[in-house]
Amino acid sequence: MQQIRNAIQLDSYLLKESVTSTDLLLNKVSSNKAPLFNHSGFFYDMKAENFGAEKGTPPVCLVCYKSTHVKSDCPELSLPKLIDLPSVSKNWINIISNICGRVMGICVDIHFIFFLIVFMFPDQCKLSEEDIEKRDKILNYLQKEFEKCYPLCSVHGSGSAYNGFGFRQSDLDVCVLLKDQTEELNIIILEKLFRIIQSEPQKFRDIELVRDARVPIIRCIDNQFNIEVDLSVNNALALENTRLLKTYTEIDSRVSQLGYMLKHLVKICDIGDASKGTLSSYAYINMVIHFLQQIQPPVLPILQQLNDDPSNKNDMIRQCMESNVYFYDNLPKLGEVWVNKNGPNTLTAGELWIEFLRYYTEQFDYEKNVVTIRQFEPLERYEKGWFNKTIAIEDPFNLTHNLADKLSQKNWTLIRLVFIQARQRFGTECKDRVIQDSDIDWIQDYLFDRNVLLLENPRKLDKTNRQTAEPLQSLMGIRVDPKYYQS
Numbered sequence: 387m388q389q390i391r392n393a394i395q396l397d398s399y400l401l402k403e404s405v406t407s408t409d410l411l412l413n414k415v416s417s418n419k420a421p422l423f424n425h426s427g428f429f430y431d432m433k434a435e436n437f438g439a440e441k442g443t444p445p446v447c448l449v450c451y452k453s454t455h456v457k458s459d460c461p462e463l464s465l466p467k468l469i470d471l472p473s474v475s476k477n478w479i480n481i482i483s484n485i486c487g488r489v490m491g492i493c494v495d496i497h498f499i500f501f502l503i504v505f506m507f508p509d510q511c512k513l514s515e516e517d518i519e520k521r522d523k524i525l526n527y528l529q530k531e532f533e534k535c536y537p538l539c540s541v542h543g544s545g546s547a548y549n550g551f552g553f554r555q556s557d558l559d560v561c562v563l564l565k566d567q568t569e570e571l572n573i574i575i576l577e578k579l580f581r582i583i584q585s586e587p588q589k590f591r592d593i594e595l596v597r598d599a600r601v602p603i604i605r606c607i608d609n610q611f612n613i614e615v616d617l618s619v620n621n622a623l624a625l626e627n628t629r630l631l632k633t634y635t636e637i638d639s640r641v642s643q644l645g646y647m648l649k650h651l652v653k654i655c656d657i658g659d660a661s662k663g664t665l666s667s668y669a670y671i672n673m674v675i676h677f678l679q680q681i682q683p684p685v686l687p688i689l690q691q692l693n694d695d696p697s698n699k700n701d702m703i704r705q706c707m708e709s710n711v712y713f714y715d716n717l718p719k720l721g722e723v724w725v726n727k728n729g730p731n732t733l734t735a736g737e738l739w740i741e742f743l744r745y746y747t748e749q750f751d752y753e754k755n756v757v758t759i760r761q762f763e764p765l766e767r768y769e770k771g772w773f774n775k776t777i778a779i780e781d782p783f784n785l786t787h788n789l790a791d792k793l794s795q796k797n798w799t800l801i802r803l804v805f806i807q808a809r810q811r812f813g814t815e816c817k818d819r820v821i822q823d824s825d826i827d828w829i830q831d832y833l834f835d836r837n838v839l840l841l842e843n844p845r846k847l848d849k850t851n852r853q854t855a856e857p858l859q860s861l862m863g864i865r866v867d868p869k870y871y872q873s
Contacts, residue, residue: 449796463799466806466841468747471740471813478815482736485830486643489650512646513552520611521547521558527589528617531582532562536575539564544628545616550635551645551671557614561621572619573602579617580604590615623783626711627668630689630782633715634675638685643735644674644742654834655804657797664797669779669789675759677742683728685738689713690760690782692723709783743809747802756780756788777801800840807839 446453449460457463490512521543529541545559546552564575580595583606593606601624604617618624635642648670652658660666678685692714693702704712714723733741750757756772757779758765765780772778772788776798779789790798811833836842 462796465799465802468806469810471744471810472815474813474815479734479736479740481829482739482812482833483734484736484826485833486647486735486739488826488830490643490646512642513547513554513556517552517554518547520613524558524608524611524613524615525560528560528562531586532579535578535582536562536564536568542625544621544624546667549628549631549671550642551631551649551667553646553649557616558608559624560615560617561624562617562619563622565620565622573597575619576602576604576617579619583617622706623709623711626706626783627781629715630711630713631668631671631675633689633713633717634686636717637687637720638678640685640735640738641675641678644678644739645671647735647739648674648742651804651808651834651839652801654836655800655839657801657804660792662797663792663794664801665777665779665790665793672759672779672782672789673746673757674742676757677745678738679759679762681731681738681741681745683726683731685731685733687714687720687724688760688762689715691762692720694719694723706783709785711783713782740809740813743805743812747805747809752777758782803841804839807841811835811838 444453445456447455447460448457449462455461525541525543529539532539532541540563542561542563543558544561546556547558562575562579568575577595580593583590583604584593589609590606591609593604596603596605601618601621604615606615606617607613608615635645649658649667652665652667652670657664658667658670660669675686679688690702690713693699694716695701702712703710714720754764754766755778756765756767756770757777760780760782767773767778770778770780770788774788774791774793775795776793777790781787781789793801816829816832
């Protein structure tokens, strides 16, 4: 520090000496002679042209932060052109349907080769009874431990493991309810539960208290079963959301199949984590249900609009955390209150999967409408006041919550890219080879090829796409028709 002070003092002294010498020199010259010292060495003429003002403000992209273009022209916000999908054979539809079953890990009947096979993969199939038992054991353990501090508390499981869309590796969402049992703030309760879990290092590891989340949670991993646990307090809406989604899966088996397909797709492409600026699994499942309600004939009803007595609107109100969480759950009588005028939807899971991809790449108006599962009528953005440049997805109960509020425009472009590429991949029949019974692994790898879905390797693009798209400029640098981008 002393050396720095000395250097500053020396610079100040030299500057004063220079100014003094200049003044003396200027005073000695006669008025009709030019000064011997060029004073411009000390003073800069503050003119606009000296700063390149005639060129204007340099462009800076707010997406990639490069100065070669502005945000509206950023290559990372560009999308490939949509190509017309050709007609496909019944065999190809059967293959896609069986892939839907394979991803779930269920027994599927492959019609085009007339044999029965069971596809079971640890990372691809739905939870087994043993998986559920493991999670129930964790819940029972937490119940016993928390009762020591809060005797009247109740511990419940929610999320993917219980809503009908869980994989075997899905984490366990835990909700601890103590409503009206204590005047303590939820965060204070959570901190006490955090200390209880911390006192059990033989049971849990990697224990973390996440205070800055929309709903604060405790995150940890169970040592015995190696299951990640996310624990919240008094988050009763999570339980209602879980129950709603589970009810939809019980109406039609194709609901779960499409949900598993979408979750598998987003997992492969790493676009299913809201904490990383993409979309949550819950948001994607809402997109699936919305599509199945809107397709004609519909696969699913609007449970929040059904009632045994339509004239009695009071029966359609059930309060929870200041939200109306009513939905029709008397499934044995569903056929009496939900009359499908156009008859049942007979499309296979494979056909519905392709239609799902087409719906969100060709039909849905992102600029105007909001994805909602609580009403059939279009829900427009102006009604919600949501004017972000990405998709908007309404929480079915917390109506002020946009499930895509953390989605960045760059990540939304990436999601749309994956949907466009998946639409072409699944909607175009592979005719380069004769499909045989032993090719099922190859088919799944072909359809879920990450390099193609993310355009990470342009050489793997289908020939048809190379002919219709302009040259790749960056990861997503294929330019798009402005008319399509506005859709």
